[in-house]
Amino acid sequence: MIPNEEQSALLDAARRFSRERLLPTYMQREKDGITDRALLREMGALGLLGVDVAPDYGGLGVDGVTTGLIVEELAYGDFNISAIVLVMSLCGAIIARNAQPEVAAKWLPRIPTGDAILALSITEPKCGSDAGSLVLKARRDGDFYVLNGEKTSTTYCDCADAFLVFARTGTVEQGARGVTAFLVPSDTPGLQTTRFSDLGSHMSGRGSVFFDDVRIPASHRLGDEGKGFSQVMAGFDYSRALIALQCLGAAQASLDEAWAYTKEREAFGGPIARFQGVSFPLVEGETLVAAARQLSYHALALRDAGQAHTVEAAMVKYLAPKTAFDVIHQCALTFGHYGWSMDLPHQQRMRDVMGLEIGDGTAGIMKMIVARARAGREATEERGAA
Template sequence: MRRTIFDTEDLIALRDVARRFATERVAPGYRARETTKSFGADLVREMGALGLIAPELPEAYGGAGASVLCSGVIVEEIARADFNVAYVPMLASLTGQVLAKHAPPALAQEWLPRLTAGEIVLSIALTEPRGGSDAANLGLRMERDGDHFVLNGEKTSISAADQAAACVVFARTGRPEDRARGISAVLVPMDAPGVSTTRFTDMGEHAVGRGSIFFDDVRVPVENLIGEENRGFVQVMQGFDFSRALIGLQCLGVARQSLDETWAHVRERTAFGKPLAAFQGVSHQLAALDTQVEAARLLAMNALWLKDQDLPHTAEAAMSKWWPPLLAFETIHCCLLMHGHAGYSDALPFEQRLRDVLGLQIGDGTANIMKTIVARERAGRTAVG
């Protein structure tokens, strides 16, 4: 196992647990979950029982009060076995942090222990048909009516929309011209009257699923407000730095697995009387990608380490969101080609991995948005716009 500057004995022990679970319980069902289009409720509960879901949350909420590096290690190891199942701990860390930091304590206590136990999945509902990258351009309305909020509108491209027990929903409570300063966040149970969902037919990530959520006079108690009214967007979006670094490791986990399998293949497969690895056109391509994957992994781990130290990490997190998804796609593509005609078939997992990882070049922030964030951090928002 490769060691890094971030590895401690506790982190290595956690990695062993996560890798064993990933190898024995997650990997065998990767192809099957493409058909069932579900994480698998029993598998998620097993993950929770092992403490592999949001261990950075306080013990009061079912976590272990661990470092966020622990969550990075878990996401990376699960992704080696199944890119899609790795979405469960990544999403739980994002939504868990949002509730733990900004929700009323009673609301957090109601939902978070069930999340960390793997009994439920919570999702994030931000994107709308009118805007994806322009995240503050929201049309879904949330109006106060006594001791309830009433929601009307649509969210789209929402991951795990039909598997989530509840969603953190961003809605406009102020004027449209207020942009981000007029948006609030609220936790909406998906079984609330007036909530309905659809599922898209996508190229990949079938086990995660993506779709629209429709809100038709959906009533939610005011106690479900997350953060301050009209400031939920500004407050909650700060947690996305964490998830961006985790997404980087999710993509790199499947890239690393593909590289390890391909190094073994080119060592054993022969052509013209020599192992494929003896041809520099083969080995140098893999060596270059291996170098970049290791560098990108250190970048993402550093972003998490900075968060653990309560230091600024917005730029590093954005870098971890735009580069690793692209690099993972390029790596898996190369590994597929290295396996020749077999790699192009569904007898090997590369074609599914390629389709799965492509989605994160779009979802949760495109590369150009991430680069704009980096530029703002380096040159200043006034200069960049």
């Protein structure tokens, strides 16, 4: 796609910040393993956070394609910082559509300034992609709901200011129809968190959230009771396209670094770029990244036009993380024995993008979504024994 004038201005600002501010310290932030609040506020001052939040709440109100441009560019410099922008977009959209006015007025303006980190809590120990099987209970008690249970695999678990929690207000037999969403401030009594030791994305602080008689005002319910499942599913089509671009931004950074190295490294009397065994795999990587990028922006353009984009988002969500991992792997091999060093960023990018081969839906789930859309749900579901 070709950015318009407004998009180009935002993209230039994101590109400069990504390359000058984020890229040089990407690996150090991962080693530190914490979310830099001062850096987020700096991004907020530049207009790089909550870009799709409505202007009434301090955002720029840009469309999905423009948000994708910024997410991809920031991921070039720091995959995990870009993830914050992505998650804030998803959470902000859910709050904007479903929160009571006073709740939206309190939380949405804090997203573009970098003063609030929101976390999405859906997954449970026995329930991942099957969000309709959630068991964490939310019981109505007058003007409050009381939450009991556990959420797991929650990103920003130990630094979030509030959690978007999806809990069961109906019976398990009701499935998705019994799931309701709530905004739960992290300082609410009875809420505790633990942090995991992950393969990558250490800065993001994934972990579990425990709810022990956590009382939440009914005003913090997001939307109608029993509508939480449909809210998050609609949001996932958006976030999956953004996730794809996040992974591709990281892959493009490794490609650019690998190309530069092929011109500098000499063997057998000249730069190694002249060997097809070196350059052709990088060309293949560039081609696959470019193709996945176009599909990502197509999905976002459909969203912006108000058209269905579930299939396109699922396609690119399974394609882009795997493509990015493979491309970054090839870039690491291009560096030879240097690529085996922890001093280069390729190993970290591989570990970081691998997490999104799992998060927000595995490749298997994404392929199932596409298969059901093409062949029909009845044709692709298992049938009971005769």
